[in-house]
Amino acid sequence: MSTATTTSDIGGSPRTRAIAEFWHYFSENKGAVVGLCFVGIVICCAIFAPLIAPYSPEEQFRDYFLVPPVWEDGGSSMFLLGTDAVGRDILSRLIYGARYSLAAGCVIIALTLTSGIGLGLTAGYVRGWFEVLVMRLMDIILSVPSLLLALVLVTVLGPGLFSAIVAIAVTYVPHFVRLTRAQVISEAQRDYVTASRVAGAGTLRLMVIAILPNCMAPLIVQATMSFSTSILDVAALGFLGVGAQPPTPEWGRMLAEAREFITRAWWVVTFPGLAILLTVLAINLMGDGLRDALDPKMKRS
Amino acid sequence: MFRYTLNKVALTIPTLIGVTIVAFAFIRLLPGDPILLLAGERGVTEERYTQLAAQFGFDQPLWQQYLIFMGNLLQGDLGNSFVTKQPVLTEFLARFPATLELSIFAMLLALIVGLPAGVIAAVRRGTFFDHTLMTVSLTGYSMPIFWWGLLLIILFSSILGWTPVSGRISVMYFFDMPTGLMTIDALFSGDKGAFRSALSHLILPSIALGTIPMAVIARQTRSAILEVLGEDYIRTARAKGISAWRIVGLHALRNALITVVTVIGLQVGVLFAGAILTETIFAWPGIGKWMIDSIYRRDYQVVQGGLILIAGIVMIVNLIVDFLYGLINPRIRHTRG
Numbered sequence: 086m087s088t089a090t091t092t093s094d095i096g097g098s099p100r101t102r103a104i105a106e107f108w109h110y111f112s113e114n115k116g117a118v119v120g121l122c123f124v125g126i127v128i129c130c131a132i133f134a135p136l137i138a139p140y141s142p143e144e145q146f147r148d149y150f151l152v153p154p155v156w157e158d159g160g161s162s163m164f165l166l167g168t169d170a171v172g173r174d175i176l177s178r179l180i181y182g183a184r185y186s187l188a189a190g191c192v193i194i195a196l197t198l199t200s201g202i203g204l205g206l207t208a209g210y211v212r213g214w215f216e217v218l219v220m221r222l223m224d225i226i227l228s229v230p231s232l233l234l235a236l237v238l239v240t241v242l243g244p245g246l247f248s249a250i251v252a253i254a255v256t257y258v259p260h261f262v263r264l265t266r267a268q269v270i271s272e273a274q275r276d277y278v279t280a281s282r283v284a285g286a287g288t289l290r291l292m293v294i295a296i297l298p299n300c301m302a303p304l305i306v307q308a309t310m311s312f313s314t315s316i317l318d319v320a321a322l323g324f325l326g327v328g329a330q331p332p333t334p335e336w337g338r339m340l341a342e343a344r345e346f347i348t349r350a351w352w353v354v355t356f357p358g359l360a361i362l363l364t365v366l367a368i369n370l371m372g373d374g375l376r377d378a379l380d381p382k383m384k385r386s
Numbered sequence: 387m388f389r390y391t392l393n394k395v396a397l398t399i400p401t402l403i404g405v406t407i408v409a410f411a412f413i414r415l416l417p418g419d420p421i422l423l424l425a426g427e428r429g430v431t432e433e434r435y436t437q438l439a440a441q442f443g444f445d446q447p448l449w450q451q452y453l454i455f456m457g458n459l460l461q462g463d464l465g466n467s468f469v470t471k472q473p474v475l476t477e478f479l480a481r482f483p484a485t486l487e488l489s490i491f492a493m494l495l496a497l498i499v500g501l502p503a504g505v506i507a508a509v510r511r512g513t514f515f516d517h518t519l520m521t522v523s524l525t526g527y528s529m530p531i532f533w534w535g536l537l538l539i540i541l542f543s544s545i546l547g548w549t550p551v552s553g554r555i556s557v558m559y560f561f562d563m564p565t566g567l568m569t570i571d572a573l574f575s576g577d578k579g580a581f582r583s584a585l586s587h588l589i590l591p592s593i594a595l596g597t598i599p600m601a602v603i604a605r606q607t608r609s610a611i612l613e614v615l616g617e618d619y620i621r622t623a624r625a626k627g628i629s630a631w632r633i634v635g636l637h638a639l640r641n642a643l644i645t646v647v648t649v650i651g652l653q654v655g656v657l658f659a660g661a662i663l664t665e666t667i668f669a670w671p672g673i674g675k676w677m678i679d680s681i682y683r684r685d686y687q688v689v690q691g692g693l694i695l696i697a698g699i700v701m702i703v704n705l706i707v708d709f710l711y712g713l714i715n716p717r718i719r720h721t722r723g
Contacts, residue, residue: 221404222404228401228700230656230700240686241416326682358530358534358536362530
């Protein structure tokens with residue numbers, strides 16, 4: 086895993102030993118391993134969706150509207166988890182839906198990590214008015230409840246999955262900026278930084294090569310936790326109708342379309358939500374394990 | 387302490403001004419002509435257009451537009467809704483009690499369940515209860531609350547028929563609402579049926595909205611108490627023969643309170659965000675539903691005003707939390723901040 090290689094860079098110890106040590110702590114947490122396995126399954130579903138899914142997510146079977154799951158009365162073995170109101174196979178839609186949730190989460194985290202680390206690192210290293218400006222800006226973003234801010238941003242950008250991704254990323258940036266800045270400020274005073282400065286390292290080298298790697302552990306944990314929240318938020322915006330647009334099989338969007346059938350067809354409501362819950366839970370379990378493995382100080386409290 | 391509070395207030399002001407700039411920019415950044423957007427769906431005549439442009443100051447340079455906007459804002463004028471023609475502030479005040487009531491109940495629920503659960507889990511660390519609680523709370527934390535709300539409706543309203551599906555109270559009850567909080571007003575009206583109706587409408591939304599804060603509070607309380615239990619003075623107290631529960635009651639809980647107050651403060655923003663989803667699902671006539679409806683209806687004046695008001699409330703609550711934090715934590719009180 087890429088996170089493991091990062092730890093080895095931090096420790097400075099031989100890479101294989103660091104990976105072994107990381108895995109030792111990580112695998113001690115049974116929940117984390119279960120989470121990792123489940124996330125692996127979801128990733129496989131997303132990548133190999135056309136191979137796994139029995140049907141296309143948009144294919145409508147006009148003779149099979151709201152067919153219950155196979156184990157219910159009236160269920161059909163053609164549709165394991167039943168069909169929705171326009172006769173689409175729910176299982177296929179869920180499998181394809183994993184693509185949107187995971188991809189959206191990855192893009193959001195990539196956007197927030199790069200901008201958050203960039204701003205936080207510069208603010209923490211340069212200090213002065215730049216730091217004040219950045220931190221006040223982050224305060225402004227934090228003062229508006231995240232979902233509301235995302236909604237307002239999506240209104241400006243126009244509804245759609247991409248707008249939702251950008252909007253959610255903006256609401257996450259302050260957490261990364263604050264975390265990076267705090268880490269950088271405490272690290273910048275360490276002796277090894279002074280040593281490399283004395284040795285003639287330039288500003289950029291000090292920031293990126295000396296300081297940054299030592300700030301990564303909490304950022305990785307925060308990124309994992311934000312990854313799970315971002316899946317929730319993408320689904321929430323989809324549910325509110327401003328995220329992914331129909332007929333995209335995005336999980337939140339599926340729930341929104343299923344709302345009017347909650348009294349008649351429980352399965353159209355239950356499964357998309359369950360997919361969201363289990364994926365988010367699995368990532369959070371993994372995040373707990375990562376925290377234990379990467380940050381021995383705050384372990385198992 | 388005075389200095390500490392003053393410092394916090396001073397830090398809030400630039401943030402608040404920043405929020406007004408964001409809200410001001412919002413209408414001007416929307417795709418399309420802001421005047422046509424503000425005029426609503428019906429479109430406007432040439433004459434009305436210039437009149438509107440002058441009214442909102444769109445014919446002036448940007449910085450003057452902002453000054454006009456701020457001038458109005460400081461007089462409590464956030465503009466009028468283009469759908470109802472009502473002042474935004476009036477609409478906000480009419481709906482705020484509904485959200486406040488829901489949030490209070492959700493928070494109470496989260497505290498009543500989360501706090502003791504966290505304490506018990508910390509004291510009985512490593513037991514079955516502890517593991518179960520940690521799993522349940524992580525599940526709660528991972529819960530998509532819009533789905534959770536729908537599940538609650540399916541189970542308690544559709545299948546069991548115990549609770550109503552939506553709204554704040556049955557249409558059959560009428561009484562004066564001096565506080566705007568339905569349960570309290572119903573109680574004072576002396577109509578027991580009304581009170582019961584209000585309460586039964588409140589239960590499911592409160593559970594939906596309170597789930598995430600509950601999970602967070604339980605987890606944070608647990609780790610805060612575990613941390614305190616590891617301190618030397620606790621070991622001394624143990625050595626003197628004081629029982630575990632007594633130690634928790636006397637020492638640990640009080641010190642863990644600092645963490646808990648912070649968590650509660652942080653959850654206020656979360657509650658508002660959650661209120662948007664919860665109120666949408668349960669047709670709860672509060673701020674969250676008002677905002678999302680205004681976005682759907684393109685009533686951007688309302689969105690702009692609501693943004694400022696909500697951010698203002700969140701900031702005030704954070705200030706209060708900071709103040710309480712200073713009160714219970716002497717270390718902060720005595721540092722020159």
